[in-house]
Amino acid sequence: MDITCLDCRGSGRRAPPPLAGARVVIAGLAVALAIAVPAPARAQATSDCFPDRVAALSIGAVASPPATNSWQPGILLGPPGSATPTTGSLSVMSLGHGGSVVLEFTDNVIIDGPGPDLVVFENAFFCTSPPATAADPYSVFAEPGIVAVSEDGTDYRTFPYDAAALAQVTTLCTDRSLIGQLHGLLGITPSFTGNYTVPDDPLVFDAGAPGGVSGHGGDAFDLATVGLSRARFVRLTDPNLPLGIPGPSDGVDIDTVVALHARPLLQPGQADTDGDGLSDEAEQILYQSDPNRVDTDADGVPDGEEAASCRNPSIAGTDPFFIPDIDLRVEGAATVAGWNFLGSAVLYDVIRGGTKALRSIGGMVDLGVVTCIENDSTDLTTRNLADTVLPLPGEAFFYLVRQAPAGSGLGYGASSAHEPRIPASGDCR
Ligand SMILES: [Ca+2]
Numbered sequence: 001m002d003i004t005c006l007d008c009r010g011s012g013r014r015a016p017p018p019l020a021g022a023r024v025v026i027a028g029l030a031v032a033l034a035i036a037v038p039a040p041a042r043a044q045a046t047s048d049c050f051p052d053r054v055a056a057l058s059i060g061a062v063a064s065p066p067a068t069n070s071w072q073p074g075i076l077l078g079p080p081g082s083a084t085p086t087t088g089s090l091s092v093m094s095l096g097h098g099g100s101v102v103l104e105f106t107d108n109v110i111i112d113g114p115g116p117d118l119v120v121f122e123n124a125f126f127c128t129s130p131p132a133t134a135a136d137p138y139s140v141f142a143e144p145g146i147v148a149v150s151e152d153g154t155d156y157r158t159f160p161y162d163a164a165a166l167a168q169v170t171t172l173c174t175d176r177s178l179i180g181q182l183h184g185l186l187g188i189t190p191s192f193t194g195n196y197t198v199p200d201d202p203l204v205f206d207a208g209a210p211g212g213v214s215g216h217g218g219d220a221f222d223l224a225t226v227g228l229s230r231a232r233f234v235r236l237t238d239p240n241l242p243l244g245i246p247g248p249s250d251g252v253d254i255d256t257v258v259a260l261h262a263r264p265l266l267q268p269g270q271a272d273t274d275g276d277g278l279s280d281e282a283e284q285i286l287y288q289s290d291p292n293r294v295d296t297d298a299d300g301v302p303d304g305e306e307a308a309s310c311r312n313p314s315i316a317g318t319d320p321f322f323i324p325d326i327d328l329r330v331e332g333a334a335t336v337a338g339w340n341f342l343g344s345a346v347l348y349d350v351i352r353g354g355t356k357a358l359r360s361i362g363g364m365v366d367l368g369v370v371t372c373i374e375n376d377s378t379d380l381t382t383r384n385l386a387d388t389v390l391p392l393p394g395e396a397f398f399y400l401v402r403q404a405p406a407g408s409g410l411g412y413g414a415s416s417a418h419e420p421r422i423p424a425s426g427d428c429r
Pocket residue numbers: 111112113114115116117222223224
């Protein structure tokens with residue numbers, strides 16, 4: 001069983017001599033495997049198509065604040081949530097009237113490719129039945145928002161829109177005649193569960209998709225429209241319309257941004273033998289692509305661009321693909337695990353074990369005796385649980401997250417030899 005240091009960090013606090021204990025991350029639900037030793041921190045970029053960081057957040061006016069802890073900017077950093085064409089996604093963060101958020105890509109950069117380069121997902125949905133033909137009447141529960149992009153986080157270019165048309169959006173359900181004039185804004189096109197890497201073209205009725213909307217819906221934007229060849233920052237702003245149902249969901253409800261054309265950004269010190277933008281270790285351990293071949297699946301798109309656009313670089317195809325990610329932080333005396341969003345209404349289990357116990361046996365990875373840190377978590381962090389236990393000097397802990405409850409997902413993932421990781425005892429339920 002091979003263990004490679006992908007997200008390594010020492011204990012981060014004054015550690016007992018002679019050797020610091022270390023926290024270790026092994027990402028569940030995926031092939032990602034990481035181990036910490038007393039070594040310099042070096043986070044492995046998974047370079048997926050989602051933003052990596054909320055760089056700025058300004059919540060506007062809301063009639064009533066949301067329940068404690070339900071403002072979770074982390075849900076803006078994962079895939080779009082589940083929905084139908086007539087029910088909006090609930091995995092959103094409402095910005096309030098006049099609010100704004102800046103989402104930053106840190107391990108990849110959006111690039112100007114053919115056609116649209118990013119999709120912004122809000123939770124627009126059809127108020128009426130989804131139209132069956134291009135001529136059918138419909139209206140959309142649309143809360144439009146303004147989109148700007150920047151390469152450096154300073155110089156922003158706003159996508160052009162018709163301000164007079166925007167000012168006419170004053171009712172919860174907007175008729176198709178006005179929807180057609182709102183191109184260039186977010187929150188216009190209904191979204192639903194589908195392939196979120198396929199952009200919708202509002203000018204083309206897709207007869208094979210719900211309500212004529214392609215992919216997963218959402219509103220697509222082309223960097224060429226604003227004269228940029230690269231962008232790392234996407235700023236989304238609520239235009240402060242007298243619109244919506246007063247309450248904690250006031251303002252535009254942002255789900256996420258998906259990059260359709262992007263390239264990974266290598267971190268300092270990472271080797272990339274074939275120059276495709278993905279580090280050798282990411283190719284070997286996370287994506288199982290060829291570190292000596294630019295285009296492993298020979299579909300004409302380099303491995304790095306596929307990974308950064310949520311496509312699988314080692315298998316030709318158009319299904320969305322990304323590596324679930326887990327991160328450890330030391331906050332005061334506690335070790336806090338955080339992970340990325342995997343879908344609406346998904347619960348999570350978090351376990352901690354000792355690397356000394358890890359062994360490959362009988363076609364599986366025996367994780368040994370583990371401790372259930374959080375059972376059926378409804379948020380994306382263990383922050384409220386204060387896990388203050390430290391490994392013994394010279395030893396290390398690993399942490400794993402999986403979809404909960406037990407048996408509902410892929411478990412704690414598999415080793416690079418494809419052996420499932422199974423706790424001996426102590427697992428969450
Ligand atoms: Ca483009």
